[in-house]
Amino acid sequence: MTAFLVEDIALLVTNDPAAGAGLLGSISAGALVVESGRVAWTGPAVRAPACDVRIGAGGGAVLPGFVDSHTHLVFAGDRLGDFTGRMTGAPYSPAGISATVAATRAAPDEVLTANVARLLAELRTGGVTTVEVKSGYGLTVPDEARALAIARMFTDETTFLGAHVVPAEFAGNRDAYLELVTGPMLAAAAPHARWIDVFCDRGAFDEAEARRVCTAGMAVGLTPRLHGNQLEPGPGVRLAVELGAASVDHCTHLTDDDVAALAGSATVATLLPGAEFSTRSPYPDARRLFDAGVTVAIATDCNPGTSYTTSMSFCIALAVREMRMSPAEAVWAATAGGARALRRDDVGVLRPGSRADFLVLAAPDPGYLAYRPGVPLVAGVWKDGRRI
Ligand SMILES: [Zn+2]
Numbered sequence: 001m002t003a004f005l006v007e008d009i010a011l012l013v014t015n016d017p018a019a020g021a022g023l024l025g026s027i028s029a030g031a032l033v034v035e036s037g038r039v040a041w042t043g044p045a046v047r048a049p050a051c052d053v054r055i056g057a058g059g060g061a062v063l064p065g066f067v068d069s070h071t072h073l074v075f076a077g078d079r080l081g082d083f084t085g086r087m088t089g090a091p092y093s094p095a096g097i098s099a100t101v102a103a104t105r106a107a108p109d110e111v112l113t114a115n116v117a118r119l120l121a122e123l124r125t126g127g128v129t130t131v132e133v134k135s136g137y138g139l140t141v142p143d144e145a146r147a148l149a150i151a152r153m154f155t156d157e158t159t160f161l162g163a164h165v166v167p168a169e170f171a172g173n174r175d176a177y178l179e180l181v182t183g184p185m186l187a188a189a190a191p192h193a194r195w196i197d198v199f200c201d202r203g204a205f206d207e208a209e210a211r212r213v214c215t216a217g218m219a220v221g222l223t224p225r226l227h228g229n230q231l232e233p234g235p236g237v238r239l240a241v242e243l244g245a246a247s248v249d250h251c252t253h254l255t256d257d258d259v260a261a262l263a264g265s266a267t268v269a270t271l272l273p274g275a276e277f278s279t280r281s282p283y284p285d286a287r288r289l290f291d292a293g294v295t296v297a298i299a300t301d302c303n304p305g306t307s308y309t310t311s312m313s314f315c316i317a318l319a320v321r322e323m324r325m326s327p328a329e330a331v332w333a334a335t336a337g338g339a340r341a342l343r344r345d346d347v348g349v350l351r352p353g354s355r356a357d358f359l360v361l362a363a364p365d366p367g368y369l370a371y372r373p374g375v376p377l378v379a380g381v382w383k384d385g386r387r388i
Helices: 080-087 094-106 109-125 141-152 174-192 205-219 238-241 256-263 275-280 286-292 312-323 327-341
Strands: 002-011 025-034 038-044 054-062 066-068 129-132 156-161 195-200 221-229 245-250 266-271 295-300 358-361 378-383
Touching: 002 221, 038 238, 054 286, 066 327, 094 141, 094 245, 109 129, 109 256, 129 266, 129 378, 141 156, 141 174, 156 174, 156 205, 174 205, 195 275, 205 221, 205 238, 221 238, 238 245, 238 256, 256 286, 275 312, 286 327, 295 312, 295 327, 312 327, 327 358
Parallel strands: 002 054, 066 129, 156 195, 195 221, 221 245, 245 266, 266 295
Antiparallel strands: 002 025, 025 038, 054 358, 358 378
């Protein structure tokens, strides 16, 4: 593959503080050289090396592709009825997951695969170049293994979430379900998964159960990431830090001790503003996390029940408007923060050697993603140096 130069960039966001100004490592009137799918050079356009192939960014901003570190794309059916009910007064309940479980189990492979492909195309169009996908709507040994095998066709960032909820057929026997999840289901899922996840919250799994699931996964080489503290204060954050989880996701209800634990750890706090939006719930206060020095990511949480969006731009706008992030912090959280949540240093950043995953905005500054909410500003997306 020949090298090419991206020029006519109003602002190049590198996320490399050594390369440019501020949190985003921004370079005004910047340029970018790509070679063999990797970034070869970044800097001011006036110092750019000669290059035969040039691509104009139209005076827009260029930033790393979004890293969506939390999705549930393998499912069938929808839950428009749940959403409509919540918008007219019904509270959110994790029990709604069982409707999606029934639809997913009944769906043929081709339907699930086509649904993932459709949602991934939406994500890509919106600028997402790295995506994590969870299982969790099968909740039987073959259905969880199937979900992860389908997810693996699209991404290496796959997460086994057999401990999403206890399925209806085990309602009277939680312990038998945990035996299954940590035994035969884990064995069938692990070859297709990098991560293990558990929903540690009211109506899902308690602290002891969540610890049991995570330690079983760690014993077979998976790294934990947790759903925690979404519905009420609880043990999820502290357990995630104790286990060295890559991320604890939602973090809506945090005590001062939770914030302090996160600040002293390598565990990322992943915020999912689409979930609060779609369940009309109070948003977490990201300002409190940034001020304490916590590493923060934002992700779409794309799922049919509580956040049926694939738009990182929308999540950035919500994070700024509702979670008290600055526009720069929200852009960082959607790129570098997501990469940290997946323990990746080759994405979420544009510096020599990183993957040439980037997007061009039809706007001169990434702050426009929050300033012009709902407007499709992503004008072009490149993954591994190829336009998609
Ligand atoms: Zn989730």
